[in-house]
Amino acid sequence: MRWRPISRDALVEELAEKVAAHQGWVRVAVDGAPAARPETLADELVAPLRLRGRPVLRVSAGDFLRPASLRLEHGRTDPDAFYEDWLDAKALTREVLEPLDPGGSGQVLPRLWDSRVDRAYRAPYQELPPGGVVIVDGTLLLGRGLAFEMTVHVWLSAGALERGSPEDELWRLPAYQRYERETRPQQAADIVVRADHPNRPAVLVNES
Template identity: 30%
Template sequence: MTSADRAALLNDLAAMIASREMARPLRVAIDGRTASGKTTLANELAECLRGRGRQIIRTSIDGFHRPKVERYARGRHSAEGYYYDARDFPAIHALLLKPLGPGGDRWYRTASFDLHKDVPIEQDPQFAPNDAILIVDGTFLQRPELRQGWDLAIFVETSEHVSEQRGIARDTALLGGAETTRQLYADRYRPAFALYESLAAPAFSADAIINNDDFDRPTLRIREGGRLSAV
């Protein structure tokens, strides 16, 4: 059950997003550390906006991975490999962001790759109405290769400790045990995010920041006139 504080924050954030009127779909990025709560927030926000009568296109950047042999070419634990080699940027732009952006034809696809089967996929294109809202969650969404593809960027802020504890609890079974998972966070995910911060400063360019350390009592800051203000 969603807490009252979290529900109020979601309503405030949904109101901010819904107020952005464009002659085409609005493209929203939900950015943040690994295991910061991006996917949960994106799903909650999508439901909140649907309740306001908006059509939502909901997907994850994980639908645009590169093959394992390319992702792990620098090594399974490589932070540089995670940052530079994980995602297929041409596919993200060609299939999703460009069709929904200025001058786009609005025929879009939400994925190009099956991560679990490690094979490309070909979706039938779907057509977006002018007032649709695209919500994409994932890591490194404000990196230079993607930054211009978003109309709004929301940064999910968590401490390193909180996100890693959540991630280890979530991924232990998937990644082969607690110690293996802890080592991946130490070697790959944590330094990759530090690299991202040094290159893109995502918290400084986001349109809104949600501190998600306390899941039931998150806080929201919205950027107005170049400055962040608490809501």
């Protein structure tokens, strides 16, 4: 395994170039544990893509969680339930990804479920014009059969992941370990970014 050091600015520009090389609608996943801050990298891609003439819509998978009655059926700190049951993948597919299939409507629902108060956002649909990009950040997104043209995994070593996780989220660590073991995000993602030091990232070099 070899990592190529890169500056944060250069990383963002490199990713934006790769996204912009796709034709038509582009669905991009920026995946990573919360400690890796995938949402920050996703946000940083918006401006350079718009400078390249691509309309951008940002979506967070955290706004597509299942209701608490389903999500927390086995308790609030069950790592297997967190891994398997928290994300409403069907809703994310129906409301965000399928509308951007070839011949789709382009009508995307940016937010569905507010898990903090356990009720729907009632957000309006937004139309993403042809050539637009939807960037979805979230955790445990890979290996679910979700339709993305490009996937980025923001990876942390086990030590960095534990240090960066809040005390009340340490119960999730077995789920991330399972993800590494079963989904193998370093192999599943198109691009893997190591973020143990956020301002000194590195990109995994595919030597196959």
